[in-house]
Amino acid sequence: MHMTKEQVLKALQSVIDPELRRSIVELEMVRSIDISENGVVDVTVSLTTAGCPIRGHFQTSVAQAVSALEGVTHVNVYFDVLSDSEKAALQQKLGRASLPAGSLAEVSNVICVGSGKGGVGKSTLTANLGAALTAEGKRVGILDADVWGYSIPRMYGLGATRPAVSPQRKIIPLQAHGVKVMSIGFFLEEDSAVVWRGPMLHKALTQFLRDVEWGALDYLLIDLPPGTGDVSMTLAQLLPQAQFVIVTTPQPTARKVARRSAEMAHKVDLEICGVIENMSGFVTPAGERFQIFGEGGGQELADELGVPLLGKVPLTMPLREHSDSGKPLATENPDDPASQAIGHAARGLIAMAPLELRTLPLATAAPGTPTPPSSPKPAGMSLPMA
Ligand SMILES: Nc1ncnc2c1ncn2[C@@H]1O[C@H](COP(=O)(O)OP(=O)(O)OP(=O)(O)O)[C@@H](O)[C@H]1O
Numbered sequence: 001m002h003m004t005k006e007q008v009l010k011a012l013q014s015v016i017d018p019e020l021r022r023s024i025v026e027l028e029m030v031r032s033i034d035i036s037e038n039g040v041v042d043v044t045v046s047l048t049t050a051g052c053p054i055r056g057h058f059q060t061s062v063a064q065a066v067s068a069l070e071g072v073t074h075v076n077v078y079f080d081v082l083s084d085s086e087k088a089a090l091q092q093k094l095g096r097a098s099l100p101a102g103s104l105a106e107v108s109n110v111i112c113v114g115s116g117k118g119g120v121g122k123s124t125l126t127a128n129l130g131a132a133l134t135a136e137g138k139r140v141g142i143l144d145a146d147v148w149g150y151s152i153p154r155m156y157g158l159g160a161t162r163p164a165v166s167p168q169r170k171i172i173p174l175q176a177h178g179v180k181v182m183s184i185g186f187f188l189e190e191d192s193a194v195v196w197r198g199p200m201l202h203k204a205l206t207q208f209l210r211d212v213e214w215g216a217l218d219y220l221l222i223d224l225p226p227g228t229g230d231v232s233m234t235l236a237q238l239l240p241q242a243q244f245v246i247v248t249t250p251q252p253t254a255r256k257v258a259r260r261s262a263e264m265a266h267k268v269d270l271e272i273c274g275v276i277e278n279m280s281g282f283v284t285p286a287g288e289r290f291q292i293f294g295e296g297g298g299q300e301l302a303d304e305l306g307v308p309l310l311g312k313v314p315l316t317m318p319l320r321e322h323s324d325s326g327k328p329l330a331t332e333n334p335d336d337p338a339s340q341a342i343g344h345a346a347r348g349l350i351a352m353a354p355l356e357l358r359t360l361p362l363a364t365a366a367p368g369t370p371t372p373p374s375s376p377k378p379a380g381m382s383l384p385m386a
Pocket residue numbers: 115117118119120121122123124125146149151224225226278279280313314315316317319320321323324338
């Protein structure tokens with residue numbers, strides 16, 4: 001019995017492009033299939049760029065999928081590159097304006113840290129995950145997207161300095177403890193509040209991503225405001241490849257609230273990559289353990305979502321104290337139980353991100369958003385009034 005092209009194509013439906021998260025058949029990336037008499041199958045896959053880092057993934061998965069067919073003796077996988085018009089067609093299919101470019105082109109992983117409700121420790125964990133990933137040798141940036149209650153500048157001991165603007169009119173992020181940091185707090189008088197209206201918020205977040213000189217980063221961590229509001233939606237729109245880490249406290253009610261943010265993430269098509277349980281018990285100096293906020297919520301949420309529980313971070317005084325004094329505990333005292341748990345979560349993130357995730361340009365504006373003037377290019381200094 002001899003296999004047909006249709007059968008090969010059907011087998012290839014199981015090969016998923018890990019970035020675009022769809023089958024290469026659906027994406028029309030299968031250029032050709034040739035079957036010879038002796039059972040050798042040649043498959044040519046079209047990539048979006050020649051230097052595609054996920055080539056190896058396709059090589060293996062295509063060979064595996066096709067070899068499983070009866071009568072196949074050998075599989076050759078070849079690659080070529082989509083033409084510009086094919087790329088445009090692919091972009092249209094994906095509902096995006098264009099393929100990777102811009103400031104985030106050198107950012108490998110974008111991870112949003114969110115929660116259903118406030119005060120669960122998102123900012124503390126973002127700040128310390130940044131420090132822990134840096135300690136693991138990763139290049140890290142933190143974008144404080146909590147434009148109402150920004151707290152990353154304080155946690156990194158960054159105060160009054162306004163970021164400089166490069167000759168290319170890009171905002172240079174401030175740097176502390178080896179991490180590049182950008183926050184609306186750098187542009188405001190201390191404790192002044194901004195009233196954000198929809199389009200303004202969208203524009204500010206767009207600027208944070210597009211007009212900031214992030215450079216080459218392994219991780220861009222984004223500290224979200226509490227809840228499932230505008231900021232998360234805007235970011236999801238701007239960064240469809242971002243991943244989401246959900247922070248929850250251990251009690252069952254918190255889990256329910258946290259699940260809402262998971263539902264939001266699903267709705268806007270962001271991938272949830274894990275859960276971190278924070279305020280997970282307290283150990284007295286005498287070694288007695290108190291489950292102040294209950295128990296088990298993080299694991300249950302993780303199970304429910306089918307993602308790993310990346311860590312259980314205990315309550316410790318030093319974690320709070322260091323946040324307040326501007327020095328991430330993960331850098332200052334890696335032996336603290338909270339630092340250890342955060343380090344564990346950081347290594348979990350590293351373990352699950354072997355891919356160079358590609359980022360997308362920010363040209364797509366939200367419907368109804370006025371297009372920013374193209375000249376002069378918006379620069380950082382206009383942020384608070386943007
Ligand atoms: N594991 C912990 N141990 C001790 N203190 C903690 C811990 N996690 C967070 N905190 C403290 O709890 C407070 C709230 O934390 P944080 O500001 O990080 O929460 P958040 O979720 O970012 O809040 P918001 O929703 O307002 O942005 C801070 O004072 C922080 O230092």
